[in-house]
Amino acid sequence: MGKLLDESLVTGLPPFLGLQRDQIRLILDEAVSQRHDAGANVFSEGSPATQFFLLLDGHVRAQRTTPNGDQVILHQIPPGEMFGIARAMGLEAYPATAVVVAESIVLAWPMRLWEPFMARFDGFARNTFRTVGARMHDKNDRIMEMATLAVEQRISSALLRLVNQSGRKTPQGIEIDFPITRQDLSEMSGTTLHTVSRTLSAWEKAGIVQSERKKITVLQPHRLVVLSQPQG
DNA sequence: ACATTAATTATGT
């Protein structure tokens, strides 16, 4: 691990678009790569934000635990995204826990490089604003959904978000390309795993989705879109 | 309209 990172790992990724080759080289020379097994925490809620990260491969999610022990999934992180960027929000500690969902490869930088990177590499800075902006937009949508939509609409919205973010085309439809349980979906849509189970069963009978353990394939996305709307 | 409780079954190591 560590030193021998190839530029090709990273050249196509948003944070590095518009950067010169030698700039990418400089950035990569400061990074260390880490492998994490599913179930591991890359960092934990409340601990000092000493590093920021780029997910190269696998899947990570940001989640928080409420005082009563309930978990809430705040954000899904697909490959190519930066995470643990607490400094971008002026925070000294990570606001959430980063849980590895599928075995992952990440690049990590010491947080002391955050300001220098932002100042020196405008592509990096632009992407950070874009990432933060996109997440804010996403959160706005979710607040609206939680406040106004019925459960079936929230579940379909959550599932559609995953399709757009982490969908992989298969012969039959679009599969969520990381392991996902009913419990997970319930934590994303503010309901219970039972309701998610019942809902998915109904959708499966209707031919909208197809699912196995920890795996969901959407066969007819357009019907989900209809279900995610208040009228349908 | 949805959560909770509980019992039952399926699936992966």
Added chain:
DNA sequence: ACATAATTAATGT
């Protein structure tokens, strides 16, 4: 065999 996931029905708010 054991733990984790998923289903299903009954009951509660």
